[in-house]
Amino acid sequence: MSVRAGIVVTGTEVLSGRVADQNGPWVADRLLTMGVDVAHITVCGDRPADLLAQLRFLAADDVDLIVTTGGLGPTADDLTVATVADFCGRALNLDAELEAHITAIIDRWMKRRNAQPDSSPLRAGIRKQALVPDGAVPIPPTGTAPGVAIPVDGAGMPTILVLPGPPRELQAMWPTALDTPPVRDALAARIDHRQEVIRAYGLSEADLAETLRLADDTISGVGDLEVTTCLRHGELEMVTRFVAEAAPAYAELAALIAEHHGKQVFSTDGSTIDDQVVAALSGRTIATAESCTGGMVAARLTDRAGSSAYLVGGVVAYANEVKSGQLGVPAAMIAEHGAVSEQVAAAMADGAADRLGADVAVSTTGIAGPGGGTDIKPVGTVCFGVAVSGRPTATWTRYFPGDRANVRMLSTVAAMHLVAGVLDDPS
Amino acid sequence: MSVRAGIVVTGTEVLSGRVADQNGPWVADRLLTMGVDVAHITVCGDRPADLLAQLRFLAADDVDLIVTTGGLGPTADDLTVATVADFCGRALNLDAELEAHITAIIDRWMKRRNAQPDSSPLRAGIRKQALVPDGAVPIPPTGTAPGVAIPVDGAGMPTILVLPGPPRELQAMWPTALDTPPVRDALAARIDHRQEVIRAYGLSEADLAETLRLADDTISGVGDLEVTTCLRHGELEMVTRFVAEAAPAYAELAALIAEHHGKQVFSTDGSTIDDQVVAALSGRTIATAESCTGGMVAARLTDRAGSSAYLVGGVVAYANEVKSGQLGVPAAMIAEHGAVSEQVAAAMADGAADRLGADVAVSTTGIAGPGGGTDIKPVGTVCFGVAVSGRPTATWTRYFPGDRANVRMLSTVAAMHLVAGVLDDPS
Known part of the structure; x- marks a missing residue:
């Protein structure tokens, strides 16, 4: 009761x-x-x-x-x-x-x-x-x-x-x-519950639901776990509440999810991607070079107290002249590949690291919409770059659904995950 | 009914x-x-x-x-x-x-x-x-x-x-x-209502409440107006719903508020401060130079579609080296007056306008907390600069209450109002 x-x-x-x-x-x-x-x-x-x-x-x-x-x-x-x-x-x-x-x-x-x-x-x-x-x-x-x-x-x-x-x-x-x-x-009469959170990035609700159905069929006592899943800001969060007696069932469920979605799960200890970026920087400094996110990545990196220990600063390079003037992206590169290209994303990240004197830099350049899309680069196309001193700069292109606000929000989250991924990769 | x-x-x-x-x-x-x-x-x-x-x-x-x-x-x-x-x-x-x-x-x-x-x-x-x-x-x-x-x-x-x-x-x-x-x-049985919104900045709820009490005593039919006031993001919003017959009473109320708080009221037509900044720019371009807001002002200016028509870009200058290197703020000025000073705010705005090639620039530099406050510059102290080409750069110091998130949010709103105020001022 x-x-x-x-x-x-x-x-x-x-x-x-x-x-x-x-x-x-x-x-x-x-x-x-x-x-x-x-x-x-x-x-x-x-x-x-x-x-x-x-x-x-x-x-x-x-x-x-x-x-x-x-x-x-x-x-x-x-x-x-x-x-x-x-x-x-x-x-x-x-x-x-x-x-x-x-x-x-x-x-x-x-x-x-x-x-x-x-x-x-x-x-x-x-x-x-x-x-x-x-x-x-x-x-x-x-x-x-x-x-x-x-x-x-x-x-x-x-x-x-x-x-x-x-x-x-x-x-x-x-x-x-x-x-x-x-x-x-x-x-006084409340029953102590434990609550565990698993966070994944790049995992669909449908795929997780399939694994949960498998758990229903294979794990005894899984019915005593109160599982809620929800997608928010591009991350899939699975929260499970249970009484102490159901802990073994939860351990089995967590293992099953790790087995099926280990690559997508990024947190099982309550940590957020923001926590993980700060931990992965481990003393290194970071700078931002943003086009479509317009400052949202920098704002997120300065959300928490003490962020001046790692964030040196950033450039919001909306106009191409600012990409060239402040970040040193060659105008010819923009003309050849377009402002939304992995080449420009790499040059923006390199430029930010170099000019702002940071160990790490992350860049975003994309088409947040509603205008500006083409057949080849539709609205929602966003290129990213992550520069880490002493390593080749990595780039990605992602396609995000939804309106301008959604594309900008998902791009900001993606930037955080890409930084954490690169820094955690020992290569 | x-x-x-x-x-x-x-x-x-x-x-x-x-x-x-x-x-x-x-x-x-x-x-x-x-x-x-x-x-x-x-x-x-x-x-x-x-x-x-x-x-x-x-x-x-x-x-x-x-x-x-x-x-x-x-x-x-x-x-x-x-x-x-x-x-x-x-x-x-x-x-x-x-x-x-x-x-x-x-x-x-x-x-x-x-x-x-x-x-x-x-x-x-x-x-x-x-x-x-x-x-x-x-x-x-x-x-x-x-x-x-x-x-x-x-x-x-x-x-x-x-x-x-x-x-x-x-x-x-x-x-x-x-x-x-x-x-x-x-x-089918609903009654058509009108809804009017008055938005003010720098007006306290208590002062507005006093004017509303005066309205109760002096305006006939004021009881037919359903008035809700709320403070959000540093702006005081008064929403009034009424049926057509009560329109004269609303007109009297709006006039009373204009009489008492005309300087603080910035919108009676539903427009937001964001709308007003864009209108006041009227074709001019703008750049940002942010320290404590860490990109939030730039992110806000790029919120809406078509923002590349006015926002050229910005610099998040968290580290003093970035203030100097990217915005040309003299290191000696920072040493003499401190990074949080109107002198540095002015130099940041001037540097952003100059280096990013914008007609207008706005800067923020402050102590968002929780650390970093002193007796003279407590947590919540924020300096702002607005540079407009051909005019002397204006600066302000404001003190905001609350935690880090609140100080950053109120600083972002203040930056918007300061820009709109300077651009609307014909001098």
Whole structure:
């Protein structure tokens, strides 16, 4: 018997699609990783009736824990605490200590901004945020909005954890929230699950599905593994959740996949291709020379803290004059082979390594579309080069499906895999 | 009386947060724009019991239309059509015409891949996808999965529109889906709404909220406007939905906002800052010189088709040697003022314009964090330069909050606004 949870995401801006919800997936992932079974995520606007309907639905569907996100601000349209209290039949009480705490935070902010606004709506907002349902445990704010944990009651009401909407505030509050007695009690009955991730590149969902069917027929206990596969950003990810007793079945499944798709599997330890590129560089520096990806490869290589240790820089060479002027690609080569050619890709990589003084360089030049395609080089054609000092420069041509954004995204991912592949190859 | 809708997103990969849902927000936006009131979005994994519970919840909450996305594939874990049919109490019938249609699509794919797989599971999958509930209207596939539109019945069951999960397939199918008799009937009662968007930069939510409170007190009929404000990517967006009769109230509200925040409002016609940068360039070319944004500004400028008409290229100058070597920033200047300084930002922009041969150039150099901050230049300090030929180069220093990703994102947005601001300024 596992613990079941439901997540309620509030906010008209999320419901209407103007802001992408980050909280539902984040909370779901945390709960799943802890062995909680997430049954539902629901999204509603800032309307108490819709929120009430969703809370009633989740309670009726027998979840043990409801996590709500959003609607904790000081203004009138932020109604989550009042609505949840109404749902639970608990009165709201002013928590004087909490009020003083929020007031101190706001006063510090105001002082920093040198602001002296009319304080009466401000104080009213703070008082609203300091209201706590009867018997609930307040969670100190990480921004200005406190959270609330409401214990399960005898009347079949689940435990409810009320969290703020800004993802940074929610995530900062999470550890404290888990440690409140109501949430600790709700999670006590959870079953520990393991989760393993296998990542592959250049493997189709259909081919993996065939191997999984083979596993169904040949591995005993495979039914106890909860396998999800999904293709994202050109990589195929297989996530398996299982209880400790099913570990031998998972080991057999992992071996079967290694046997059939060993060349495509690039990660079984949770590492991403970004992790692997950094590891494979192992102290060497890298530069980029990008045409169709327009800076996306460099942006990706500088995503993480400390990237200045390996990324020296890059050139976005969109115009042919920039390919020649900044990277030394001969104009005659561009005229003869075209800007989208392995010759030019190689010259771009060589030029970047040479001129920017890097040990390794990666280049992209392709037709992202929608215009510019020909019969021989259709939209989606992309050439790559990887230069490593002391070795011949390698080049590839790939054909990617989809629109401009997709071609650019898949090209960026391909560049990362090509770099990792070349650096891992001992030759 | 408006039409109420609910959206059900299926897929374990979405529920678990491994894939960001694109369909719920997309469908919600389309429906809202047509004047449909979207009450709920619900997300469930690939489990029939959870999907059934969500369908029952929406029907009990009196929605007129349910749109489901996902779960239409050929494999056993794709269960949406069967579950929806079960929910409606409708039998499933094989649609021979649909089966032939899907078979033809698959055969073309196989031929292109030169594949000859064992065809019996394949044929079983196609037969599964060609099952249509009694009385429902099949919608031809845009990938391989057909959609289904199920008419409202007398027993209080809402209209149900079943759509595929891949966003490109779903979006391609949308116009046909809207035109099926069941969906046409369901949407007949909707009320036409107008939607207006005001976008501002450098305006806080609190300041806008104060103006909205003033509007509440002074504009008659303001209560008929449905106003949503949200801060995203450093821009404050105010979306207002209203019926035709409320247009005068909206006009007054828009005038009040222009009066109070005219300097911060940059768009009232739906245009984005990206649109405005391209318009303001008006035939001139642009180059980038980026340090902390690491290629993100160039990537953004090459996002759209036809960007080679204005973006000649850029330099990602992460290492100081690249700032000097590729952009001509004097090493002595870096030593004296630091790499993060307005002097260096100006020299980077000048160097990019000069060396890449562009009419306009924009530069960024800052401390994205988490390391590298000092008392005088804390993490989040970013200097910008904009060079326009024939004019003195302008520079700014900005301080951005949040983590590395946030600082880089806000810096990229700031660069766009600074370029647009300089180009729009006639001096």
